[in-house]
Amino acid sequence: xxxxxxxxxxxxxxxxxxxxxxxxxxxxxxxxxxxxxxxxxxxxxxxxxxxxxxxxxxxxxxxxxxxxxxxxxxxxxxxxxxxxxxxxxxxxxxxxxxxxxxxxxxxxxxxxxx
Amino acid sequence: xxxxxxxxxxxxxxxxxxxxxxxxxxxxxxxxxxxxxxxxxxxxxxxxxxxxxxxxxxxxxxxxxxxxxxxxxxxxxxxxxxxxxxxxxxxxxxxxxxxxxxxxxxxxxxxxxxx
Numbered sequence: 001x002x003x004x005x006x007x008x009x010x011x012x013x014x015x016x017x018x019x020x021x022x023x024x025x026x027x028x029x030x031x032x033x034x035x036x037x038x039x040x041x042x043x044x045x046x047x048x049x050x051x052x053x054x055x056x057x058x059x060x061x062x063x064x065x066x067x068x069x070x071x072x073x074x075x076x077x078x079x080x081x082x083x084x085x086x087x088x089x090x091x092x093x094x095x096x097x098x099x100x101x102x103x104x105x106x107x108x109x110x111x112x113x114x
Numbered sequence: 115x116x117x118x119x120x121x122x123x124x125x126x127x128x129x130x131x132x133x134x135x136x137x138x139x140x141x142x143x144x145x146x147x148x149x150x151x152x153x154x155x156x157x158x159x160x161x162x163x164x165x166x167x168x169x170x171x172x173x174x175x176x177x178x179x180x181x182x183x184x185x186x187x188x189x190x191x192x193x194x195x196x197x198x199x200x201x202x203x204x205x206x207x208x209x210x211x212x213x214x215x216x217x218x219x220x221x222x223x224x225x226x227x228x229x
Contacts, residue, residue: 033216042205042219043159057216090159101147101209103217105159 003027004106006091012112013081021076021109023091032074033103034066035090043090049074078111086113116141118208120220127196128228134181135191135223137206144168147209148182148189149217154202162204165189193225201227 004025013019023032031050035043047056049068063085065077078085088110092103117140127133139148150162165173165182172180177197181190193200206220 040222042221043217045216048216092159102149102161102164104161105151107156107158 004091004093004104006089006106006109008109009107010110010112012114013078014114015082016080019078019081019111021078021089021111023074023076023106024072025091025093025104025106026072027093027095027104028071029093029095029104030071031094031096032068033092033094034064034074034076035092037088037090037108039087046076081111081113083113086111116143116208116210116218118206118218118220120206120223122223123221124224124226126226126228129196129198131196132192132194133196133225135193135204135206135225137189137191137220139187139189139206139208139220141187141208141210143210145210148180149207149209150178150180150191151205151207151219152200152202153205153222154199159205163191196227198227198229201225 007022033048034046036046037043045057046060046064047066063079067075088108090108091106094103119138121136146167148165152160152162163173163175163178165180172182177194179192203222203224205222207217209217
């Protein structure tokens with residue numbers, strides 16, 4: 001089945017130690033999104049890629065970066081994680097060719113910062 | 115800026131009963147999409163139902179239906195014959211445009227189905 005895959009599902013890192021979360025998709029969608037979801041809160045968009053075009057949300061901290069080496073993969077890099085960055089990170093995809101309005105989510109990566 | 119408001123942080127209902135979750139939104143746009151997403155305890159976000167603003171007919175998907183009131187900017191979700199598997203966090207979301215427009219989520223309603 002076509003899907004959005006996130007690895008790892010759980011990630012533990014130390015305060016200030018860089019960490020990378022990965023997302024892959026078999027849907028061949030042009031657009032990939034990264035959301036941060038803190039406990040009992042709504043997901044908050046960090047940034048998205050439309051093909052190779054990167055779109056950063058105005059309030060996304062510089063500590064968060066992203067890479068999209070090809071259509072299938074997208075990475076979230078946290079350069080110096082702080083305790084406040086502990087959250088669930090959700091990857092999603094969409095396709096303008098399919099209407100574009102519906103986003104398909106991966107299972108998320110739960111990040112713990114010690 | 116668009117905002118989405120869910121005024122019911124938590125709800126519970128007996129299995130097999132009907133429950134309605136409320137959502138209101140604010141936008142100055144005429145064309146947009148509205149969604150209900152479900153996030154079960156396993157936490158994968160799943161699309162439940164979506165509504166195009168230009169369609170007057172309310173969307174339905176099996177036991178799930180919406181009451182879309184465009185003038186009132188209201189978008190409620192009705193779950194009929196509720197099942198234990200419906201227990202989840204439900205998010206109402208708004209999207210303005212096609213393609214790469216972001217979703218604006220409400221704060222969610224935690225729904226518990228009681229056996």
